[in-house]
Amino acid sequence: MTLTLTRTDLIRTRHCIGGQWVDNRDGREAARHAVTNPADLSAIAEVADGGAADAQAAADAAHAAFASWRATPAKAGAAIVRKWHDLIQAHAQDLGKLISLEQGKPLAEGVGEVQYAASYVQWFAEQATRSNGEIIPAPVSGRRMMAVPEPVGVVAVITPWNFPAAMIARKIAPALAAGCTVVAKPAEDTPLTALALVLLAHEAGVPAGVLNIVAASRAQTPAVVDVWLADDRVRKISFTGSTPVGMHLARQSAATLKKLSLELGGNAPFIVFEDAELDAAVDGLMAAKFRNGGQTCVCPNRVYVHEAVHDAFVAKLAARVGALKVGPASDTSSQIGPMINARAVEKIERHVNDAVAKGARVVVGGRRLQGAALASPNYYAPTVLVDATPAMDCACEETFGPVVPVTRFSTEAEVIAQANATPYGLAAYFYSQDVRRIHRVTDALEAGIVGVNEGALAAEAAPFGGVKHSGYGREGSVHGLEDYQHLKYVCQGGL
């Protein structure tokens, strides 16, 4: 199958600033960066490589558009966001192909991601019309006291490559719904999906200047983002990505006291207790671990299995993992695509080699894959390791690949201590049939998201976000809009 788009004009290669598709400014007109298909390293497009002048122009446009966008009645704004959702759905196949082309995930997952992204856009179109304030009972007579939600202002949105549609949609949709205007910088590996979404937003009726996007290579990214960090008119940064970059943005936002939402890295534990339903636990682990080839922030990174069920669980898991079909997105039977780039595969290889050197045993996989159909060095075999220990790199850092390191445990207290022994706290999973244990362990896990007998957790109606070094802020749910608002307290006297 070829991943050819029906609507080829969805592929945009320039910035969108003030409603216009524009090249770089300030003598950098010729600067471009290549977007490649990780499945075969072929070039997909050459995209404008933005800089400080483009970032400045985008911030100017967003600032200029803010007054009228915030004054747009909620129902009219919601209708535009809803129309954006409809257009995303109408172009789900093309957008799914674009995701698969630039990010590598199998097409079914690419189209699934589009629908997932669209679900947030729909949700926030609805929430826009339900952003009620509060009337507060006054402690003295003669007063009316109110709390009124207002948009924070211009929001800078910075996103990673692993979900090129979902990450940006679930930031832009609540920002627009709250009445904010946006400057966005998509990931350098996957800008095309984001640019296509911005095109559809304009077709849906988003006014010029309300939504601006500047593409940039890794090298140029600081030049773009630093302008927004220094600009006092940019009142919020919404970032998804790695913890070191999130910490950098938090430090640099201090001088202008911006509001921050930081969705950062994870190191999710997945615990299988002796009373778990083993087949359900294997199903849950397969769903949670192997989506997007293990390149998700919520995917289990450390798997703890009780000694009484360890061998049976590993045998079932190894059979399932060994049967996974690795291949390019252009092959509809592929279940695991290529990793995003050479750096990603090198990290996976380093983690597996380190684990083996420190005593882990490879049950399945444990190597790169190459062959006629696997036409890039970016493929890695789905892997199960046993006898993993806390001293291994794969227990301390996100592997971000299709590797399951399994550790045997004997007591609940011991496994909770190990699960929490990480600076991160995004997702955590466990399987048990004991209702008292379920409550105890849920309370004890240090994570923003807990899956109990369930591996697929994300939903637009639920608050998504972390604790500890996984960041703060929530995306989705009724709370997702609040991150783009502040509350104005109004005290009216003399009544």
Ligand code: NAD
């Ligand atoms: P990354 O931090 O390297 O890059 C993310 C974004 O930040 C990109 O757009 C990048 O260009 C930009 N960036 C990089 N350096 C910057 C700088 N100095 N200043 C400003 N912006 C900069 O992360 P990545 O490798 O692209 O993505 C993977 C990471 O994202 C993983 O750690 C993963 O767990 C995390 N992630 C988290 C969530 C979540 O919701 N918590 C979701 C998806 C991914």
